[in-house]
């Protein structure tokens with residue numbers, strides 16, 4: 209039994225223990241944003257806590273894990289609430305890749321920022337074809353809202369990330385409600401750009417590492433969109449950052465930071481940053497020698513966190 213469940217079951221809630229990981233135990237109701245929040249694992253890091261949580265996601269109709277870093281201020285000041293970055297990972301990832309590989313905790317601690325790292329797809333739904341490939345189904349939710357027969361009941365990562373998860377986080381964890389930003393890698397970079405461009409008032413800023421920039425014109429995107437949205441390619445355009453940017457007043461955009469490695473094995477075949485519009489507010493930085501891995505992300509995460517901190521604490 210987890211600490212939180214144990215505390216609830218026995219009625220022995222110890223505020224100092226619950227503060228570790230930033231949990232604000234609000235309720236034991238069983239539905240919506242009041243649903244149970246289970247602590248799976250927790251470790252101290254740079255004075256704050258990395259915590260893995262598990263909850264039931266109404267929008268996805270399954271249990272989901274997510275990882276959070278809460279900075280030291282959440283330990284020293286029980287009333288503290290922090291701005292929150294939402295990190296979206298790429299194909300084959302779950303909620304653990306960023307928090308274990310990116311080396312972000314030091315910079316999050318220095319900037320008093322939380323990060324929330326959701327999983328990349330619904331899990332364990334046993335849908336046809338869901339586990340057949342690394343680039344579709346489990347681990348490959350593409351942060352969209354599926355409409356096809358097999359996937360429409362569960363694959364709603366768009367609603368989960370933009371609505372259910374932040375409501376849940378802001379109810380249970382020390383997250384400042386009107387201070388969210390979003391970033392991600394590869395499929396998650398695509399998700400971050402799409403979610404920001406579709407909800408520009410919900411996020412203070414956006415950035416991406418090696419995003420899939422033009423999914424309607426690459427194999428990863430076409431496969432996912434056909435499976436989740438169907439054969440009508442016109443419906444795919446609503447989930448393509450290049451198409452969304454073509455309908456956006458670029459002069460009114462805050463600066464979007466995009467980092468891309470020049471030795472990335474997927475650069476031309478899948479990512480295609482050259483398809484992005486050229487504009488001063490789309491800051492595309494190409495880095496010699498870096499590949500598609502988390503070694504690249506770890507090398508530039510400080511810059512991205514400073515980009516987010518500037519917008520979130522303005």
Ligand SMILES: N[C@@H](CCC(=O)N[C@@H](CSC=O)C(=O)NCC(=O)O)C(=O)O
Pocket residue numbers: 297298299300301305309342393394395396500501502
């Ligand atoms: N065939 C490869 C592809 C998987 C891969 O490279 N995944 C990337 C994201 S790719 C775009 O969304 C990733 O982040 N992997 C996890 C990691 O920790 O590096 C394969 O299956 O390896």
